[in-house]
Amino acid sequence: MNRRLLFIGALLLLTGAAHSQVPEDPYLWLEDVNGARSMEWVNQKNKPTLEYLQKYKEYESLVTRNLEILDSDERIVYPNIVGNQVYNFWQDKKNQRGIWRRMPLASYLNNSTDWEAVLDIDELSKKEGILWVFAGASWLEPEMKRCIVRLSPGGGDAVEMREFDAESKQFVKDGFFLKKAKGSASWKDINTLYVNTDFGEGTTTTSGYPRMTKLWKRGTPLEQATLVFEAGKNDMGVWGGVVVARERQYEIISRSKDFYHSETYVVEQGELVKLAIPEDADMSLVKGQMILNLKSDWTVGGNTFRTGSLIGMGYDAFLKGERSFAAIVEPEPRSSIAGVSSTENLLLVSILNNVRSELYEFRFKEGRWMGERVNTPKFGTIGIAEADNYSDRYFFTYQDFLTPTTLSTTDGKSGKIQLVKSLPAFFDASKYEVQQYETPSKDGTMIPYFVVHAKSMKVDGTNMALLDGYGGFEIARRPAYSAMIGKLWLEYGGVYVVSNIRGGGEFGPTWHKSAIKENRQRAYDDFLAIAEDLIKRKITSSKHLGITGGSNGGLLVGVAFTQRPDLFGAVVCSVPLLDMKRYNKLLAGASWMGEYGNPDIPEEWAYIGKYSPYQNVKREAKYPRVFFNTSTADDRVHPGHARKMVAKMEEMGHKVFYFENIEGGHGGASTNRQRAERTALAYSYLLQELK
DSSP states (O other), X not given: OOHHHHHHHHHHHHHTSOGGGSOSOTTGGGXXXXXXXXXXXXXXXXXXXXXXXXXXTTHHHHHHHHHHHHTOXXXXXXXXXXXXXXXXEEOOSSOSSOEEEEEEHHHHHTTOOOOEEEEEHHHHHHHHTSOEEEEEEEEOTTTXXXXXXXXXXXXXXOXXXXXXXXXXXXXXXXXXXXXXXXXXXXXXXXXEEEEESOOSTTOBOTTSSBOEEEEEETTSOGGGOEEEEEOOTTSSEEEEEEEEOSSOEEEEEEEESSSSOEEEEEEETTEEEEOOSOTTOEEEEETTEEEEEOSSOEEETTXXXXXXXXXXXXXXXXXXXXXXXXXXXXXXXXXXXEEEEEOSSEEEEEEEETTEEEEEEEEEETTEEEEEEOOOOSSSEXXXXXXXXXXXXXXXXXXXXXXXXXXXXXXXXXXXOEEEEEOXXXXXXXXXXXXXXXXXXXXXXXXXXXXXXXTTOOOSSOSOEEEEOOOOTTOOOOOOOOHHHHHHTGGGTOEEEEEOOTTSSTTOHHHXXXXXXXXXXXXXXXXXXXXXXXXXXTSOOGGGEXXXXXXXXXXXXXXXXXXXXXXXXXXXXXXXXXXXTTGGGSGGGGGGHHHHOOTTSHHHHHHHTTTOHHHHOOSSSOOOOOXXXXXXXXSSSOTHHHHHHHHHHHHTXXXXXXXXXXXXXXXXXXXXXXXXXXXXXXXXXXXHHHX
């Protein structure tokens, strides 16, 4: 169901004209995102929550601590290499909405602070009367003089796209322009774009994403753009674009059938060619080689490659019909590939071993990829921050729970690693330590988790503990330095816990697939098992144990407190999915049915309905006072989930807190001030509920 039909359905319900055609949901009207009645309700709910939490004696201190971190000049300036320039987007006290800026790469490496402003988003917002949020740019390569700038009104996923001249630092008069929509644009040449957008009625999928890829010529109306590919209405979407490498330009069309399965096409000599590769594999093109990250076993060319493997062969040879794939990386049972990036000649692979990172450089020599480990610290998290397609320079980060993030670079040739910047220590880490435990879940599977606590912690069950979780979409929760956790939680005596439950990507695709659809309850059992283990170890007790999660993590904590309200003293439920009966009808929800299942199919609703928080909240249960927060501008997870849950729980007599930020998109905030205040509200709540 698209948003237009959803609105009509809500309208009919309000007028009493179609009660038999919609689910019996008295709060369906709260799905009308910006409706007058809905927004009046939002303002009514925001007011008492803000009055209560902002009166907490530590609230202003929490905001100040947040802003000291968020606006600090000592933050790492992350690079985006564009030719011989480094671009960076920066927000601080002076630049609330942010400034896009640049300097020569050589100057950046010499720690210069002489930035040249390219686009001032505060100035643009003031000039146009719209609260713009900068969402990045797509460059015309290799010249790097023109780009398509993406701007979001309010911070949602839908963006307006405008052609921008980097030399004059101006939007191009009568240049390419695309109105607000979920989509993308990619340069084929100076006068041609691959465009994926909303072309009008019937051109988006049920998930709200583009279902058409077109080629758009400069100087012609968008309506005259040439159709390249059209996906089905019930597909997730289609994305067409160009990947530029030193050796050539690749034109690639990806038809996403759902979140995990895509058909991949390439344009060769003007013809669309479907690649015979697994639909669940991730593909990269490096130095003329096709690289596949497998999500399931694949037998090809007489060989069977295991789930989680990274394999490769020549792209041109593949097009000619050869299938001579060779393994590059084959993970062990407790390891997984965390990320794949590339430079001009290097294949960069980040591997997790028991949730701890290792980084490898692979070079294509004598017909095969040969790798060696990069000399990086052990036991933390490594991430590729930037990689240059026109050289072998790349930047990577290292961090762990108690080690401030560092940004380093190497040219990929000399083997020398240069420290670019280290985040300052925002809290005294010497007072704390990290332990990794594991505990059996309901089915006996051992589930690992990390605990960060004061060295002086007493094991007597009196400690405030905050258990964080996600457990979905093959996203791994790894050790990360958080100045906010340190300043707003650890320094107040709290214990911080990160769970590595099934559904995530900590141990590869199998770990993820073991907790999707009909097995989703396993992720929730894992989370509850960790909570019980924390109590058993007397690290905390139920009245001092809080849980937090956002998006899919919001669903996680929603399930946790509805299934086991006795385990928790506080719940922070952010931008959550909660009504799993209607999630596939709201915004991007239909694209996640590969994760959760289809609630419109009775056999699948049979298992979804057992855990869906909105359907399982009970009048007679005794719940902690949950803090729900969301954003009106979230066009990914509908704010109606949180709104309806709050309305239902309050009608049942349960005390809850609710805050909805008007802008911010799925991230919940657009400026550092909004981020500081939103986070301070959460910790004001936690400190009061758990002490």
